[in-house]
Amino acid sequence: MKLIGSTTSPYVRKARLVLLEKNIPHAFMVDPPSEPDSKVALFNPLGRIPALILDDGTCVFDSVVIAEYADTLNDTPILIPRGDALARMHVRRGEALADGIMDSAIVVRNERIRPAGKQEQENIDLHNSSITRTLEYIAGQLGQREWCVGDCISLADLALVAALLYLDLRQPERDWRSAHPNLAAWFNRLSTRSSVTAALAE
Ligand SMILES: N[C@@H](CCC(=O)N[C@@H](CS)C(=O)NCC(=O)O)C(=O)O
Incomplete structure (x- = not known):
């Protein structure tokens, strides 16, 4: 999977921290939506980052949904409690x-x-x-x-x-x-x- 973001966005950093903490392999692509040639809107109609592109092309946004999705991929560690x-x-x-x-x-x-x-x-x-x-x-x-x-x-x-x-x-x-x-x-x-x-x- 590919995380599209910028090096300054705090929401991107949150999503990236979740992927790194859970050791989920991903590429990190810098593509700020404010740049005229940004491709972000092709993936996320909102034109915002972070956007997580899955291997089948599905785009996951925003950072709340990315965190929730990533957290269900493995249990090491569980970042959002499941039963309680x-x-x-x-x-x-x-x-x-x-x-x-x-x-x-x-x-x-x-x-x-x-x-x-x-x-x-x-x-x-x-x-x-x-x-x-x-x-x-x-x-x-x-x-x-x-x-x-x-x-x-x-x-x-x-x-x-x-x-x-x-x-x-x-x-x-x-x-x-x-x-x-x-x-x-x-x-x-x-x-x-x-x-x-x-x-x-x-
Ligand atoms: N609630 C969204 C906020 C995402 C957001 O607003 N991202 C900003 C970057 S900090 C953005 O992409 N703005 C568009 C731009 O920079 O042009 C989330 O949690 O992902």
């Missing part, structure tokens, strides 16, 4: 929080690249506040635990790594490590995993 409804909900909720941070960070980024007079400061503030609140919430829930949910790695951890890496890329001025030392310690530990180092290598 409450644990499953907590993992999906963790993913939703991380995706929400990505969504807001992209809104802020898109505002900031507009010409100075056209940026809507109110919109920037609204979405930055949402990110700040969500980080506080996540750090509060995490406490000194090793994983976001339960006692093993899950999709919630991988999605959060992708969201935090994107904040570091687009909002380097946001000092979330000082605000939440427990989150920083968790992130440092996760950063040493081979899936994370491999995802960062390209």
Whole structure:
């Protein structure tokens, strides 16, 4: 299979982390939809990345569906709990929080690249506040635990790594490590995993 993406998209990074963590063989093709000669819309009518092309040509999108699909391909590890409804909900909720941070960070980024007079400061503030609140919430829930949910790695951890890496890329001025030392310690530990180092290598 082939994962189509970019090296900056946080949703792509989430999908890639899932494939790497589960050791699912795949090629990674860089094809940002913003480039005029992008082929992404030929596979995904939404014209968005990530898009996962299966060997029979089926295109899987978006990152939520890619993660769910990939997680059913093997059990090493299981990233979305299967039998326990409450644990499953907590993992999906963790993913939703991380995706929400990505969504807001992209809104802020898109505002900031507009010409100075056209940026809507109110919109920037609204979405930055949402990110700040969500980080506080996540750090509060995490406490000194090793994983976001339960006692093993899950999709919630991988999605959060992708969201935090994107904040570091687009909002380097946001000092979330000082605000939440427990989150920083968790992130440092996760950063040493081979899936994370491999995802960062390209
Ligand atoms: N909810 C989608 C969001 C996908 C998305 O918005 N991807 C962005 C990249 S960050 C995109 O492809 N935007 C089109 C573009 O860059 O032109 C997901 O989880 O996959």
